[in-house]
Amino acid sequence: MDKSQSRRIILHVDMNSFYASVEMAFDPNLRNKPLAVAGNVEERKGIIITCSYEARAKGVKTTMPLWQAKKLCPDLIVKKPNFDRYRKASTAMFDILREFTDLVEPVSIDEGYMDITGIINHNPLEIPITIQKRLLDELLLPCSIGVAPNKFLAKMASNMKKPLGITILRKRELQDTLWPLPVANMHGIGEKTAEKLSSIGIKTIYDLAHSDIVQLKGLLGINGERLKQRANGIDNREVNPDSIYDFKSIGNSTTLPKDTTNQLVIYEVLKKLSHSVFVRMKRKDVLASKIFISIRYGNLKTITRSKKLANPTQSEDEIYRQAKQLFDTHWDEEPIRLLGVTAQDLVEKKEAMKQLDIFSYEDDAKQEPLLSVIDKIKHKYGDKVIQKGIKGKLEGDQSPGTSFNKDFLRE
Missing domain, CATH: 3.30.1490.100 (DNA polymerase, Y-family, little finger domain)
Known part of the structure; x- marks a missing residue:
């Protein structure tokens, strides 16, 4: 990583159990109770979309069938998803983040990156602490924040302490913090990729970081080279506010x-x-x-x-x-x-x-x-x-349009 990259300070802000937290903020009677948001609540195939940490403590997990969740947690409170409510909360959350910097990149309804390199005085924790407190005080929504010199490490850091965690991850800490983890725990590696890596003896992030690049590219193509760079803490991607377009x-x-x-x-x-x-x-x-x-x-x-x-x-x-x-x-x-x-x-x-x-x-x-x-x-x-067959967009509508997995801001 060059000096300009190592000097960057990137945050990854990840809301904790977002849908469930929004429901609790809307109805205080749900706080500190086992709560799940599930699709097809009336049907036998209802699936847990997200759940509170109280429900997780009983073994309830995301994507778990509703019947199984209720078996594990008989007092589970189940709510239908209210996407209008979640989109409004998401918009309010990103509005707060943009008060600190214009360099905010939403990546989904409940998470985004920030580049605060130019606005840090001395303590890199000062802004993350303030952001976390404001989201909790003003929106009643908890979050975890990763602080790192690049987007990949910030994302990994935000996952290390939930809920309400703030974690700094520096490149020099990879050996002790990141490399011992199973390769399946690495952001960007799914179950199938982890199985492929296991077939060539790559079990941990350390193994990936020190793997043979020719063998890796033969297995995963160009993505193999990218994953090895990530495992070594290298990620030169910029925080791009326009990526939602x-x-x-x-x-x-x-x-x-x-x-x-x-x-x-x-x-x-x-x-x-x-x-x-x-x-x-x-x-x-x-x-x-x-x-x-x-x-x-x-x-x-x-x-x-x-x-x-x-x-x-x-x-x-x-x-x-x-x-x-x-x-x-x-x-x-x-x-x-x-x-x-x-x-x-x-x-x-x-x-x-x-x-x-x-x-x-x-x-x-x-x-x-x-x-x-x-x-x-x-x-x-x-x-x-004039546009044949197409309803024209309002000139004054500057709200971001988003993709299949990012259409939370407008529906």
């Missing part, structure tokens, strides 16, 4: 009320999911170059399939047609528990270049007079005066 997919999934092989029911679910994706694409004024579906069976086996489109699309009918075709091709006729539809490889509509082929040329030619008129109007009055 970058998104490459919009998707939606749903768990069915009961496992089914009924094609009419399945097609109706795919149609609703396609409509949801279409609405969000239209709002963000983007087109999809690839359609992706996920199918989870009753035995929890999950498959994903995708198709690259000849031309980017924003058509609801086309999204559904492609999703249905993918489903028909790959469904093995076993009972289905969950379905998902995602539009991928998104491009902004105004920058999308349609590649005309023999099948689309005739339809495009029919629209030529209308498109010609629209182009002339735009040329005279500007791009935003």
